[in-house]
Amino acid sequence: MSWLTFVGTWGDAASTATALLVAVAVAYIVGAAIYSAAFHPLAGFPGPVWCSVSRIPFWIACITGKQVRWMHALHLRYGPVVRYSPTDLSFVDDDGGSVWKAIHGRHEKGGREFAKAKEWFVTPANGIYGINSAAAHEDHRRYRALFAPAFSERALKSQEPLFRSHVDLLVTKLSEAVEAGQPVVDMAKLFQLTTFDIMGELTFGKSLGQLDTTTYSHWVRAVFDSIRAIPIAQLIQYYPLLQAIFDLVEPQSIRDMKYNHFRFSADRVDRRLERGSDKPDIWNLVLSAQDDKKLSLEEMYCHADVFMLAGSETTGTAMAGLTYYLLTNQDKLALLTHEIRSRFQKEEDITMESTAPLKYLNACINEALRLYPPVPVGVPRVVPSAGSDEAPVVLGGRWPVAPGTRVSVHHYATCRSPANFADPDAFVPERWLPIAAREAEKSELPYAGDRREAMQAFGYGPRDCLGRNMALHEMRLVLARLYFRFDLELCAAESTRWVDDQRAFILWEKKPLFCSVRLAHE
Template sequence: MKPSLLPPLMDSSLFSGAIALSLLNHIYFHKFEPQSAKIPLLLLLVEPGAVVLVLGGPVCLLRLLFSYIVFWSSLSFSIVLYRLSPFHPLAQYPGPTICKVTKLWGVAVAAGGKQHLYLKKIHDRYGPYVRTGPDELSIIDAAAVSQILNAGGLVKGRFYESGRHPSTPPTIVSLVGKAHTKKRRVWNRAMASLRDYDPLIQKRAVQLVTRLGEQRTAVNLALWFELFTYDFMGDLAFGGVFEMLQQGKDTDGLGDRIRSFMAASIILGNIPWIFGLLNLIPMVGRTIQEFNDLGQGLATRRIKTGAIHTKDLWYHIADEEGVEKQKPTLQDAAADGIVGIVAASDTTAHLLTSLMWCLVSNPKSYKRVQQEIDAMFVVEDDLVDFSKHQKCVFLSACINETLRLFPPVPVNGGTRQAHLNSGGGRIIAEKYIPEGTSVYMPTYVLHRRPDYFSRPTEFMPDRWLASSDLALEHNASAFMPFSQGPANCVGQHLARREVQAVIIFLLKTFEVRFAKGLDGAAWPETVGDYFTATRGPLLVELDRRV
């Protein structure tokens, strides 16, 4: 009998038992994927110690340490080996080795705010289908867009529940199936007659131009566009609450709170199983709850003070008309109202900022837009004629081109998923997507794929004009700045209406140029991806037109 190579306290039975238990855990949790880390983490912490007790022998620190080391090492090795093996369901899809091994790499990338650029880099290397996680794919195939996002496509992944405190009602963002259809019906009704909101847009657009005209130094358009969108959405959702344009600053720090919340969501959304644990941490749970409480406070104020406009967003989401069979609770309506502010403010501000950067960076396009505006609006009173706004064809083309280059949600929000235990995977664009696979469709990368858009990094609004004689590759089915399908952005037409009004008022009133000393070409480097896009200052000088 050969002598054991292990020290006496670390016998072969303990060694074998720890390895066997680790393999059983891998098999079990692979088959029954946990929705939260609470119970699995507890088990994984307790089991190595339990092995020592069950197998008998002395219970001491050395044996416990040995059991934990063997257990965790074996479990890690087993997981890594399987994920890199040809037996993994996604083995056929290429991608960086580190992404195949762990999604923690995705957390690190997301934390830097450059996830959209990283995805662009790896798609350029590996092609339209890239494995970005152990059970995750990133896809930039126009043929797959409708099959993934439209009715009958893949369902929302767990990312969409990110950041929601257990005490907060689910919103249109996270709901699926009939519940989503019911909630979407309410939002569709709110967005059915956008002309009802024109007076609110006009009021804030005029105020924006007035306040800009009062500035005596270079102005940060990125900031002023944020103030405009916060004030407008405050008017629309809660009857007017902020008045940031008047103050000339974000007095309540709303923008920072929104961006912090969204940054946490995109970072932690890469590992959604951890959310249940985060709510156990008092500081994290309190931060999320305080953000959600903001909606409650604004809703209570709206009920007390009433509307500044007869049929605003609150009128519909709170069902003040009495259309729905069951009236929503204050908590439900408040959660929807704060979603409106979060979803519509920062994204519209980003579109406005990006559009002005594109125009000022491209003088010929800037001049064409301004000439179109001057021809359409001869006198100042015409500026409030929103029916004419829609006739500014070249401006609309510039908006589309900006949305292509700088989509407000660079990676199109969260994942879709072929659910586990669903009876098999799905065929998407002639590719097999195994069950349990999460799927991203990064808008930023899709919009810059040269197969779909010639000269993809250039600002070329003419590609959107039917009258253009440019011989360019142009695949409109690859254009999805507001997503697609039943869960697309319900406020996309309102956002366009806001942007058209602001640009028309701005360019009719001022000549805009980059501030002296500003490296305008460097501004795109300030754009970050934290679910919604963030951006750095855009300093410009304004000269009133005569």
């Protein structure tokens, strides 16, 4: 056989082998798609066909910031459960909290809740998952027992002077802007500056000092800039092969950025522990734990990062959202300002205790959390085995779901569902008022049938938000002081569609909320 003949024969064989491999790959992809769409354990659940065979539509919605409204639209079309990827189900709780309980509550067997899907959470820089992420069951119970006293009513009462000092500064900055003839301010930014400064003092024993300069610190700015990258990180983590490749080619600049972000919190924890403090901050309450329950230093670093984001960004977001809805619903704003200004004669009377009973303020906060939940997406849990590898777990008494399925209750879709709330897209604080109060006003009770328990902005079950009471006290204090002293007006040209135009990357990407501020009673 000549060399040319050998080369030609080898080339023909290679071409045949390549064609065969391509045919096998195509057959595998087509077969897998047919199985996923028609024979998979989740095949009976409603949803777009293309979502049943690929996760790509979901990833596109996430990376472009459209996931929240995309999922809401799917639920409006397909109903309370949607298969949005081959192995994922999204739920709207439209049955009095039964779905929240099934997915996020404790279960009789072992008294445990469904585990959080670990790949959904960005891997911490030091590998330690905190109380609000994918910590193991035993670790989460230990964390919660340790931190619960730091967020108790007793602790909040001792911490109130700290909160009030920062609210004083916010009010002062707004007054200075009015007196200087510069009454147009970005309230979304000012709320965030306030909440991050407060948590800085609670977490590090020292404020970040942002309200003093009305500018974001480099670290906080980096936090906001990194939000858009969260879905990309989730995509990479979801596929082990992609994660392995990324680990090999990850640019040094990204590694340095993650390390520097982590060191910011870690260094401040170190300084706080070194200098000590007699303030009622988080660490004074946590460090008193017994030896077998104490946090390791790495766990302290992790939770400093957790509290700075979870205790700041979300609270500031909620206050900005409520301000937007109040300023676009003047009748509701008038009711709120009347409640506050008729209750208090001077600002010194506005405290955590005195604002807690304000019915309309609480109703406004609840309605803002319903329409604009700070974490608007669903946080996936993993359905465990029900005793055998094949036996499904029945959720909410209605849906048999195979073990290993990722399931979640979508906050935004649940809170905007017409099955749960009358006029679901309207800002109606009255739906949260006690029935007796509404009857006294001779209301026709158009919202009496609302399923108010469907709104769980702080989560549900043993892993709900530990800082719920702190966030509510903080919001009431800030908002009561704000609307007692000032009249606000939305700057229509810049902020008319503030909520409608926002994207969400797990958290909302907030634009400036420009408001004109003037002193009340002028």
